[in-house]
Amino acid sequence: MKRTTDKLIALQFLAVVLPIAAVLLVQMAVDARRAASLDHSRPLRILANEARANYKTFTNGAADAVDTGTLGAQSVEALHTTATRLSELAHQGEAAVVGGAEKAVRDLASEISKGATLNTLLPLRSRIIEGDVLTKAVDDEFERRDEFVVKDAIASAVRQKRAVAGALVITAILTVLFVLATRRRLKARMEADISAERERRAEVETLSVRFGVATRAARAGVYELKRDGLDVWWSDTMHELYAQSPQAFRPTMESWLGLIHPDDRNSAKAAITTAMCEQSQLRSQYRIVRPDGSVCHIASLAAVSTDLIDGGPRLVGIDLDITDRVEADERERQLQQQLRDASRQAGMAEIATNVLHNVGNVLNSVNISASLVTDRIKKPRSAGLGKVAAMLQSHDGDLAAFVAKDERAKHLPVYLAQLAEQLALDQEVTLKELDSLRRNIDHIKEIVAMQQSYSKLVGVPERLVVATLVDDALRMNAGAFTRHGVNFECQVEDVPEIVVEKHKVLQILINLLRNAKYACEASGRADKRVVMRVANRPEGIQIAVSDNGIGIQPEHMTRIFSHGFTTKKDGHGFGLHSGALAARDLGGALRVDSAGTGLGATFTLDLPLKSPEAVYD
Amino acid sequence: MQRNLIIAMLLLLLTAVARAAAADGLYLACHAGVSLASADVRDVFLGEKQFQNTVRLVPVDNVAIQTAFLERVLKMNDIKYAVTWAKKSFRDGISPPPAMANDAAVLDFIKRTPGGCGYLGADPPPDVNVVGRY
Numbered sequence: 001m002k003r004t005t006d007k008l009i010a011l012q013f014l015a016v017v018l019p020i021a022a023v024l025l026v027q028m029a030v031d032a033r034r035a036a037s038l039d040h041s042r043p044l045r046i047l048a049n050e051a052r053a054n055y056k057t058f059t060n061g062a063a064d065a066v067d068t069g070t071l072g073a074q075s076v077e078a079l080h081t082t083a084t085r086l087s088e089l090a091h092q093g094e095a096a097v098v099g100g101a102e103k104a105v106r107d108l109a110s111e112i113s114k115g116a117t118l119n120t121l122l123p124l125r126s127r128i129i130e131g132d133v134l135t136k137a138v139d140d141e142f143e144r145r146d147e148f149v150v151k152d153a154i155a156s157a158v159r160q161k162r163a164v165a166g167a168l169v170i171t172a173i174l175t176v177l178f179v180l181a182t183r184r185r186l187k188a189r190m191e192a193d194i195s196a197e198r199e200r201r202a203e204v205e206t207l208s209v210r211f212g213v214a215t216r217a218a219r220a221g222v223y224e225l226k227r228d229g230l231d232v233w234w235s236d237t238m239h240e241l242y243a244q245s246p247q248a249f250r251p252t253m254e255s256w257l258g259l260i261h262p263d264d265r266n267s268a269k270a271a272i273t274t275a276m277c278e279q280s281q282l283r284s285q286y287r288i289v290r291p292d293g294s295v296c297h298i299a300s301l302a303a304v305s306t307d308l309i310d311g312g313p314r315l316v317g318i319d320l321d322i323t324d325r326v327e328a329d330e331r332e333r334q335l336q337q338q339l340r341d342a343s344r345q346a347g348m349a350e351i352a353t354n355v356l357h358n359v360g361n362v363l364n365s366v367n368i369s370a371s372l373v374t375d376r377i378k379k380p381r382s383a384g385l386g387k388v389a390a391m392l393q394s395h396d397g398d399l400a401a402f403v404a405k406d407e408r409a410k411h412l413p414v415y416l417a418q419l420a421e422q423l424a425l426d427q428e429v430t431l432k433e434l435d436s437l438r439r440n441i442d443h444i445k446e447i448v449a450m451q452q453s454y455s456k457l458v459g460v461p462e463r464l465v466v467a468t469l470v471d472d473a474l475r476m477n478a479g480a481f482t483r484h485g486v487n488f489e490c491q492v493e494d495v496p497e498i499v500v501e502k503h504k505v506l507q508i509l510i511n512l513l514r515n516a517k518y519a520c521e522a523s524g525r526a527d528k529r530v531v532m533r534v535a536n537r538p539e540g541i542q543i544a545v546s547d548n549g550i551g552i553q554p555e556h557m558t559r560i561f562s563h564g565f566t567t568k569k570d571g572h573g574f575g576l577h578s579g580a581l582a583a584r585d586l587g588g589a590l591r592v593d594s595a596g597t598g599l600g601a602t603f604t605l606d607l608p609l610k611s612p613e614a615v616y617d
Numbered sequence: 618m619q620r621n622l623i624i625a626m627l628l629l630l631l632t633a634v635a636r637a638a639a640a641d642g643l644y645l646a647c648h649a650g651v652s653l654a655s656a657d658v659r660d661v662f663l664g665e666k667q668f669q670n671t672v673r674l675v676p677v678d679n680v681a682i683q684t685a686f687l688e689r690v691l692k693m694n695d696i697k698y699a700v701t702w703a704k705k706s707f708r709d710g711i712s713p714p715p716a717m718a719n720d721a722a723v724l725d726f727i728k729r730t731p732g733g734c735g736y737l738g739a740d741p742p743p744d745v746n747v748v749g750r751y
């Protein structure tokens with residue numbers, strides 16, 4: 001608006017100034033031309049006038065000579081002066097005008113000398129008259145010229161006056177036109193501004209309504225703090241949020257803080273103070289206690305801006321009722337905890353099952369060894385030896401005769417030798433089985449000890465060598481791999497130690513190895529093969545378990561980690577799900593790749609060098 | 618000598634005839650269309666008045682009756698008239714009226730010359746404007 005007005009004023013100024021300036025410039029040019037003309041014509045006129053005046057002096061002298069009879073010296077001098085002036089005129093480029101006057105006067109002057117008498121003059125009367133006519137003509141010509149210049153100057157001055165008058169008229173007309181145009185434009189602009197202002201007000205009103213609806217719908221209260229909290233303004237929704245009547249409750253910093261839960265009051269005040277002092281954003285969460293005693297969770301978001309009136313900091317923000325969200329978060333947290341517990345229990349169950357399975361395998365060997373030993377013991381070789389002893393005792397008195405004469409005694413040495421050989425063999429077998437039994441029992445002890453060691457480290461991140469972790473997992477599955485004819489290969493790069501919860505990683509790896517074993521077994525192929533690769537990655541390490549088993553159908557890829565999803569006959573769809581959750585808890589991820597059915601699969605576990613829990617250590 | 622005497626006698630005769638004629642009548646006539654007041658006649662013949670309205674007046678002297686005209690109309694003699702015109706011609710650069718020999722020449726000049734004025738001894742014809750009788 002102001003800009004447009006300034007432009008119009010400038011245009012008006014130009015409309016006034018430009019015509020006058022143009023006229024002045026033209027006038028200056030004309031004045032210069034006029035002055036030049038006058039400068040040129042005026043000296044010529046003076047010369048011609050002097051020539052004429054001198055000639056008249058001469059003719060008057062001649063006339064006087066009629067009475068006196070003699071021409072005065074002054075008259076003669078005047079005649080010569082006339083000739084000189086005419087000569088000067090001719091030399092100033094006016095020879096054409098001077099014409100024959102100069103010659104006539106010069107000739108006359110040459111004939112009339114000082115002391116000439118009337119008798120001298122009378123014969124020259126016609127030539128004197130001719131000279132008079134010629135000098136008059138010259139004088140008239142230059143006078144005419146001069147008068148023309150003067151008249152031209154006068155006419156020019158008149159034209160200038162007219163031009164100035166015209167310029168003034170034009171200026172006046174332009175001024176009137178510009179004033180009218182300005183008025184019209186200003187009027188149009190004002191109308192446009194008024195219209196725009198109305199639209200803005202309508203827009204503001206609409207925004208206000210929308211804002212009100214939005215804040216009510218969001219259960220958000222709006223507040224504003226100024227002058228370090230001395231001035232506090234609350235929106236209606238803010239009063240509703242705090243369950244305070246706008247008529248009864250006057251919001252101040254103190255009264256506001258009084259509504260905040262005592263445990264959160266100091267932190268809420270500190271957040272506001274910090275935001276005001278540091279001119280920073282405010283993000284705080286606290287509880288308020290409503291008049292009915294109910295507790296409501298509030299999230300407060302605010303920003304500091306400069307007050308347009310006093311220039312001080314102004315904190316404008318909203319309070320959101322997040323009670324439902326907090327409660328939902330709490331419920332979710334509890335569910336997650338339950339899920340983690342279930343996962344943990346399931347993992348423990350899996351580990352326990354694995355342990356029991358391994359122990360069971362060992363127990364089979366134990367049973368076989370025990371049976372063999374039992375069988376050996378049940379078939380004692382000592383019975384025959386007893387019969388030999390009884391037979392010898394019955395012939396205690398005639399033992400020599402018995403040995404010499406009895407036919408049975410003749411076979412005793414051979415029998416005893418064979419018996420000794422058999423007893424030695426039995427001893428050897430028994431000792432072998434007992435040794436096997438001891439080793440199997442030791443293995444069981446080791447398995448149990450390992451389980452116990454994992455149990456006591458649950459939930460505690462520890463620094464681990466990845467290769468050791470992998471070995472443990474393999475050892476727990478080695479029996480099953482051997483039993484089902486699965487070849488196993490492990491490729492471990494030189495990776496750094498990681499800080500994780502050992503049992504979670506072990507739980508994931510055991511699940512992956514068991515699944516790989518199952519996939520190979522289900523494929524029915526002879527060359528069952530599982531490969532475990534440990535590799536470095538920029539963000540941590542990567543453990544991949546690949547098999548050449550039955551693979552995964554593409555439509556199962558997106559559901560493979562879902563709870564309850566399984567392709568095993570006796571599966572329960574929990575192992576991979578819990579593994580994925582555990583990987584996420586560790587700050588890593590578990591993913592799967594498979595080219596399709598019959599083409600095997602690769603499960604990859606990405607782990608950070610430090611799990612989130614360990615970061616805070 | 619005899620010849621000069623004859624010429625002088627003729628001149629005396631002519632002068633006598635002129636005087637006789639002058640004594641008989643003196644008319645001031647102008648070219649048709651030129652009106653001249655009696656009071657202006659002296660000024661016209663002494664070069665003081667040269668224009669009548671827009672018409673340049675061209676007076677002529679009639680030698681035959683000049684003396685009579687000078688005496689009756691201009692109230693001066695020949696010498697005075699000549700001196701006056703000598704001064705006038707020197708001072709104002711104008712020539713004295715041309716001199717015509719007789720009425721016929723004057724009349725012819727008047728008829729041919731717009732603004733022509735002259736004095737006659739005989740009654741002028743009607744194709745000239747008679748502005749004075751003396």
